[in-house]
Amino acid sequence: QKEVEQDPGPLSVPEGAIVSLNCTYSNSAFQYFMWYRQYSRKGPELLMYTYSSGNKEDGRFTAQVDKSSKYISLFIRDSQPSDSATYLCAINTGANSKLTFGKGITLSVRP
């Protein structure tokens, strides 16, 4: 079983749609949960991070963590064409900077 499993893609939605991206993880030692966004031919950039169960909101983005189910989600409201990118979930135990990434899902928002 992989440490992090991410829902497969690609995903194509119309502009304005609500997008739900999901990952599951297997090791309860993971304490920090991140979502990175990666545009084509660029390095990943941190979108959101959290270290506790519950919701964290930042503008149109909401990160949700359920530690009891080992499930993390990213919701994008009012999606825009500029949101078209690959989204990577990442988890960390806190011991060092080793991030364990999901495979990534490519999102395309159609105008």
Add this chain to the structure above:
Amino acid sequence: ETGVTQSPTHLIKTRGQQVTLRCSSQSGHNTVSWYQQALGQGPQFIFQYYREEENGRGNFPPRFSGLQFPNYSSELNVNALELDDSALYLCASSPGGLAGVSGELFFGEGSRLTVL
């Protein structure tokens, strides 16, 4: 404030050769980590350097080695290149301490290595 810069951006090598990739960390960041991203996959942790010492290593063979310099810049060296080493190599820096531990990494744009 400059971000993380990597060089070269693209390179092509032949199986069995050796390659050195370079990274300048973001100003004020003392921790550098390297990741390998194969096409269609998420990045995989290679190793991390903190204050010139290796501090954590992923599941990569010894032919992957690195250095960190007093100015916190870093090199990734790969010997005896194999076809499967073809990937995007990402360098990430963090300020260390809690910020680094929480996973707030700042990535460069990567060096794309093709092994023929």
